[in-house]
Structures are given as C-alpha cells and as structure tokens.
Amino acid sequence: MxxxxxxxxxxxxxxxxxxxxxxxxxxxxxxxxxxxxxxxxxxxxxxxxxxxxxxxxxxxxxxxxxxxxxxxxxxxxxxxxxxxxxxxxxxxxLPLAALSDFVSSLLNNGMAVYEMGPVATAMERHVLGWMAGLLGLPAGAHGVLTSGGSVGNLTALLAARQARAGHDVWKQGSAAGPPLTVLVPETAHYCLARATRVMGWGEGGVTPVPVDAHFRLRPDALGEALAAARRAGRHPLAVVASAGSTSTGAVDPLEAVADFCEREGLWFHVDGAHGASMVLSERYRSQVRGIERADSVVWDAHKMMLMPALITAVLFREGHRSFEAFSQEASYLFHGEGTRDWNDVAQRTLECTKEMMALKLYTCLRVLGxxxxxxxxxxxxxxxxxxxxxxxxxxxxxxxxxxxxxxxxxxxxxxxxxxxxxxxxxxxxxxxxxxxxxxxxxxxxxxxxxxxxxxxxxxxxxxxxxxxxxxxxxxxx
The missing domain is CATH 3.90.1150.170 (Aspartate Aminotransferase, domain 1)
Incomplete structure (x- = not known):
C-alpha cells in the first residue's frame, strides 16, 4: 500500500x-x-x-x-x-502592510521579469513615480525598489561609477582608468565604505569630509577633500550627503553640496534612507531642500513610512541611469541585446528573484491615504x-x-x-x-x-x- x-x-x-x-x-x-x-x-x-x-x-x-x-x-x-x-x-x-506581506508571501511572484510579477511591477512603477514627484525630481526621473539601504546605496554608486568614471567600467573594468573615490561625510553610514570596497576601490574608495559641531557635512571642507583625493591619485566622481544620518539624524546642507557638485561636475547622491520621508510633511520638508537637485536618492520605506523591512527606493534624476548599474544580458530572462524595458525589473537591481515589495506600500497608500x-x-x-x-x-x-x-x-x-x-x-x-x-x-x-x-x-x-x-x-x- x-x-x-x-x-x-x-x-x-x-x-x-x-x-x-x-x-x-x-x-x-x-x-x-x-x-x-x-x-x-x-x-x-x-x-x-x-x-x-x-x-x-x-x-x-x-x-x-x-x-x-x-x-x-x-x-x-x-x-x-x-x-x-x-x-x-x-x-x-502598519497592520495592513503586514497583511499585504502575507499575500505577497503566498503568491510568491518573483519580479525578475514582468511576466513573473505583473501586478507588483505595475504597482512599483506608480509608487516610484509618486516618490520621485514628492522629492521634486524632474519628469523622466525614476528608479527601482530594492532590499535595503545598503543595497540601495551600492546600486546608486554603481550608476554613478558608470556615469562619471570616464570609461565603461562595466565592460572594461576598474583597471582601465585611475582608482576611484567618493566624497562622504565622516558621519555617513558604514554601508557606503562597504559599497566602495565591494566595487574594488579599496580603503581610499571613500574620501572623508569633516563635519561641524552638529555633525553635518561642512560644505567649506569639500574643496580640500576633493584636492586631497586628487593628490592621492584618485578620480573623485561623486559626493554623498546624508538626509538623516544614522547616529544623530543630522541633515547635511543639501543645497550647498548640490552647488559644489554642479561646479565640479560630480555626481550628487543623497543617502535619504531615514530622512527623505521628510518631503511628506508640510512642516518639515524644508529641511531637505536641495534634495530635488540630486542625481540619485535612496529612501527607505521601512523606516519613516511604517513598512515591514525591507523596501528601499533608489531614485535617479535621469531614469535611464538605473539600467546602467547592471547592464548584462541574460537570454533566459531578457529577450534581445540592449533591451531596456522598464517592466523587466531585474535589469536594474542586484536581485533577480525579488519579492512583491511594492504591494505593501501601494496597498497602504491606496487604502489608508x-x-x-x-x-x-x-x-x-x-x-x-x-x-x-x-x-x-x-x-x-x-x-x-x-x-x-x-x-x-x-x-x-x-x-x-x-x-x-x-x-x-x-x-x-x-x-x-x-x-x-x-x-x-x-x-x-x-x-x-x-x-x-x-x-x-x-x-x-x-x-x-x-x-x-x-x-x-x-x-x-
């Protein structure tokens, strides 16, 4: 039997x-x-x-x-x-977000390609567009949801590297040009130093910028940090500013950093994992004035937007930059060399199989307002x-x-x-x-x-x- x-x-x-x-x-x-x-x-x-x-x-x-x-x-x-x-x-x-997570886990629609997660892909598109609009980014801005601020910052810096390194790092590798670095406040989250090391830039991949008595980046110190990086034989390609640093919640002077990046031709990235949510509040949004000038922003919904971990938005001023972080072909997923369909999410994230992150945030936005x-x-x-x-x-x-x-x-x-x-x-x-x-x-x-x-x-x-x-x-x- x-x-x-x-x-x-x-x-x-x-x-x-x-x-x-x-x-x-x-x-x-x-x-x-x-x-x-x-x-x-x-x-x-x-x-x-x-x-x-x-x-x-x-x-x-x-x-x-x-x-x-x-x-x-x-x-x-x-x-x-x-x-x-x-x-x-x-x-x-939010309890409603947890119930949405329950639905996501049972449906298990991985989001590498549209046909594996059609509903969540459409929701993600709308949620990201709404977030970009709140930040004041221009038409054409867009991005992707990913698993946490550490992966989000890595994703943004990969795009910055491709845009500002001076050569095609994705195809030619880092050795095809001078060693790279980014200017980062001394109080920045450790994931930024980790990201540069993951990218193979070594200890000098982060050039520290002094902070003031309030633990905010000092704009007047950026020039010397830039010069020090160049004296060390590094090619600086970006400045990272914090909107809500981890230790104290300090918000760096974003407008002054944006001015510096514009003058020097540097990528301007804002680690707003904690504080980008300030744009939701009429009372406090002025504290992140200048964030709308960023080339990229990281924003965690699992912090001040009451979502279960992990839901992180990586938003780019020029939406096409999100494809430049990850550019390879995978014929079993993406059909056609050079394809850049917004609806095939894995072209723009470290993850291939990705859970239905947008479902939780979209549902709460629609149901709760x-x-x-x-x-x-x-x-x-x-x-x-x-x-x-x-x-x-x-x-x-x-x-x-x-x-x-x-x-x-x-x-x-x-x-x-x-x-x-x-x-x-x-x-x-x-x-x-x-x-x-x-x-x-x-x-x-x-x-x-x-x-x-x-x-x-x-x-x-x-x-x-x-x-x-x-x-x-x-x-x-």
Missing part, C-alpha cells in the same frame, strides 16, 4: 483557513497587549537559551503544532509595536523636539544636540558622578533597561563620548512614555 503524500496535504485550503484565523487572532492580541504597554519590549534571553527553546529537532514526522510554535515566536521576539521601543530605525509596521504617513512623520518629529526640550530642562540629563528629525541623543548625568565615569554609566544604564525589558534604546559614540540614543519611530509612543524612560534611567543608577 502506498502511503498518502504529506506534501499535498500541506496545501489543504481548509487547514490553511483555520490556521490563518488563529495566526491573525494571535497577532491582533499581540498588538493589543503592546498598545496597553503590557510585558517587556524585549524579553531578554541569552542566545544559548533560545537555541534550546527552539531546537533543531526536524524529524520525518510532525514535531510541533503551528499555532503553539508561532505563539512562542511572538512572545519571545522583540516587540517593536510596544510604545517603549525607542531603539533602532526600524518601524512598527497619504495623510497617514505625513501625520506619523510630523508627530514623531514634534515628539522628538518636545523630548529635547524636556532633556534640556532636566538638571540631571544632557542633550547632545537639537534633533533634525526623530533621533535624540542624550546622557544621564546624576549629581556626584564624575565626568570620567559618565561613559561607563550610560553603557550600564542602557544594558540594565534593555535586559529588564522596560525600554529598548541604543547607544552611540559622539566626539569620543558615549551617549544614549533614541529613535522615536513608533506612532504610539507618547510624552508620558518618554518621561517614564527618564524615570527608569534615574532608578537604574
């Missing part, structure tokens, strides 16, 4: 329906508990314990019940929807400014700098603690709060000193929560 096939049973629609209801109920209960501020933000456990709690017992027969296992995953995971999550630049995703995103960003920036006011008024706290966006850096300076001991105190306080689960915040180093760092990215976080954070820090000393 032939045993029934277990793989076919695993596709049973009614089993899926029952489990789907259970999982949605599980997640809805999790959202409700988080909004009531119940339980820890992060139920801290050492790695060895989780290895034991989720063992590698994968037998030929079933060894776990789905709802029970997924329930334990929810309980033991980091709870970003908890209003006391004020840590990294990762959003508390754009005001949801504008209100969330404006409210988080307003909250950051009020938090900064509170820190400045508190005698036992020190604000690092006034925030440009929703990232606030500060330290606890209780009476009687000598200056030399403050760095160790911040590290100890942060560890205590995180391991207890009361709050989740991170730390950074500014000017050689340790600071606590908060990203106010959860729309449910309030002034009362932040006052509670300060009280928790005081109790933890």
């Amino acid at each position: 032939i045993a029934p096939r277990t793989d076919l049973a695993a596709y049973d629609p009614e089993t899926f329906r029952r489990l789907g209801h259970q999982v949605v109920d599980l997640l809805a209960d999790h959202l409700a508990r988080s909004q009531r501020r119940e339980g820890p933000v992060l139920p801290w456990a050492p790695p060895e314990r989780l290895l034991a709690d989720f063992p590698a017992t994968f037998g030929a027969e079933p060894s776990a019940e789905a709802a029970e296992l997924l329930g334990r995953v929810v309980t033991a995971s980091h709870h970003l929807h908890h209003p006391h999550y004020v840590g990294h630049q990762v959003s508390a995703p 754009t005001r949801v995103f504008a209100d969330a960003l404006t409210a988080s920036f307003d909250l950051a400014r009020r938090f900064a006011d509170r820190l400045e008024a508190a005698p036992d706290f020190q604000l690092a700098l006034r925030p440009d966006c929703n990232i606030v850096c500060f330290r606890h300076t209780p009476p009687g603690v000598p200056e030399a001991a403050l760095d160790a105190l911040q590290a100890r306080l942060r560890e205590r709060l995180v391991t207890q689960g009361d709050f989740y915040l991170v730390r950074t180093t500014l000017g050689g000193r340790v600071w606590l760092r908060t990203t106010l990215i959860n729309p449910l976080t309030t002034d009362v929560d932040l006052e509670g954070l300060l009280e928790a820090l005081r109790r933890a000393v």
Whole structure:
C-alpha cells in the first residue's frame, strides 16, 4: 500500500483557513497587549537559551503544532509595536502592510521579469513615480525598489561609477582608468565604505569630509577633500550627503553640496534612507531642500513610512541611469541585446528573484491615504523636539544636540558622578533597561563620548512614555 503524500496535504485550503484565523487572532492580541504597554519590549534571553527553546529537532514526522510554535515566536521576539521601543530605525509596521506581506508571501511572484510579477511591477512603477514627484525630481526621473539601504546605496554608486568614471567600467573594468573615490561625510553610514570596497576601490574608495559641531557635512571642507583625493591619485566622481544620518539624524546642507557638485561636475547622491520621508510633511520638508537637485536618492520605506523591512527606493534624476548599474544580458530572462524595458525589473537591481515589495506600500497608500504617513512623520518629529526640550530642562540629563528629525541623543548625568565615569554609566544604564525589558534604546559614540540614543519611530509612543524612560534611567543608577 502506498502511503498518502504529506506534501499535498500541506496545501489543504481548509487547514490553511483555520490556521490563518488563529495566526491573525494571535497577532491582533499581540498588538493589543503592546498598545496597553503590557510585558517587556524585549524579553531578554541569552542566545544559548533560545537555541534550546527552539531546537533543531526536524524529524520525518510532525514535531510541533503551528499555532503553539508561532505563539512562542511572538512572545519571545522583540516587540517593536510596544510604545517603549525607542531603539533602532526600524518601524512598527502598519497592520495592513503586514497583511499585504502575507499575500505577497503566498503568491510568491518573483519580479525578475514582468511576466513573473505583473501586478507588483505595475504597482512599483506608480509608487516610484509618486516618490520621485514628492522629492521634486524632474519628469523622466525614476528608479527601482530594492532590499535595503545598503543595497540601495551600492546600486546608486554603481550608476554613478558608470556615469562619471570616464570609461565603461562595466565592460572594461576598474583597471582601465585611475582608482576611484567618493566624497562622504565622516558621519555617513558604514554601508557606503562597504559599497566602495565591494566595487574594488579599496580603503581610499571613500574620501572623508569633516563635519561641524552638529555633525553635518561642512560644505567649506569639500574643496580640500576633493584636492586631497586628487593628490592621492584618485578620480573623485561623486559626493554623498546624508538626509538623516544614522547616529544623530543630522541633515547635511543639501543645497550647498548640490552647488559644489554642479561646479565640479560630480555626481550628487543623497543617502535619504531615514530622512527623505521628510518631503511628506508640510512642516518639515524644508529641511531637505536641495534634495530635488540630486542625481540619485535612496529612501527607505521601512523606516519613516511604517513598512515591514525591507523596501528601499533608489531614485535617479535621469531614469535611464538605473539600467546602467547592471547592464548584462541574460537570454533566459531578457529577450534581445540592449533591451531596456522598464517592466523587466531585474535589469536594474542586484536581485533577480525579488519579492512583491511594492504591494505593501501601494496597498497602504491606496487604502489608508497619504495623510497617514505625513501625520506619523510630523508627530514623531514634534515628539522628538518636545523630548529635547524636556532633556534640556532636566538638571540631571544632557542633550547632545537639537534633533533634525526623530533621533535624540542624550546622557544621564546624576549629581556626584564624575565626568570620567559618565561613559561607563550610560553603557550600564542602557544594558540594565534593555535586559529588564522596560525600554529598548541604543547607544552611540559622539566626539569620543558615549551617549544614549533614541529613535522615536513608533506612532504610539507618547510624552508620558518618554518621561517614564527618564524615570527608569534615574532608578537604574
């Protein structure tokens, strides 16, 4: 007798329906508990314990019940929807976006070519056009969605290399010309140095540009950085400016950088992974004035647009530049030498099989409207400014700098603690709060000193929560 096939049973629609209801109920209960501020933000456990709690017992027969296992995953995971999550630049995703992700995972329409992901390809085209319009880029601007800011910045720099290297690097290789470099603020995200090394430019692939006391790029230092790169035998091809740097959220003076790039014939790239979303807000969009002059912009929707990770837009002032980052032929996918169909997305991304990223953002834009995103960003920036006011008024706290966006850096300076001991105190306080689960915040180093760092990215976080954070820090000393 032939045993029934277990793989076919695993596709049973009614089993899926029952489990789907259970999982949605599980997640809805999790959202409700988080909004009531119940339980820890992060139920801290050492790695060895989780290895034991989720063992590698994968037998030929079933060894776990789905709802029970997924329930334990929810309980033991980091709870970003908890209003006391004020840590990294990762959003508390909109529930509708998560449901769209659910649909995307089941449909599994990879987007290398149009016929594999027709609906998501059309949605991506419209979402990118809308984003380019918000940035103020001209007609003809366009781009692609890709998997995160690191890949997005690499994609933009690949296009810059092809456009400004002085020869066809894609066909001739880097050795056909002088070694290349880009001018980058000292505070830029590490992924930019990683990208230049991936491209084979070595340690000198990034030429650092000094920043001011607010950790913003100094335009007056660009000329010397350019000259230093040339003295080192490098061919500078671009300047990268930050719109919302990682450590402090600082926004570089984009208009001044644009002026410099125009004078020197350099590609102007804006790493707006965090801060490009400011264009959504009537109140704060002026802070990124000049972004409309960029040759390329990276913009993460999984930060200030409340999407699940990862959804990153790479937008080009001249839309055809997105094809120049990746130019090879693949006859099993693309039919015809030199084909540049906008609807065959893999011609413009590092990925071949790419998930339906646009589905989540398009669905939320259509169903919820754009005001949801504008209100969330404006409210988080307003909250950051009020938090900064509170820190400045508190005698036992020190604000690092006034925030440009929703990232606030500060330290606890209780009476009687000598200056030399403050760095160790911040590290100890942060560890205590995180391991207890009361709050989740991170730390950074500014000017050689340790600071606590908060990203106010959860729309449910309030002034009362932040006052509670300060009280928790005081109790933890």
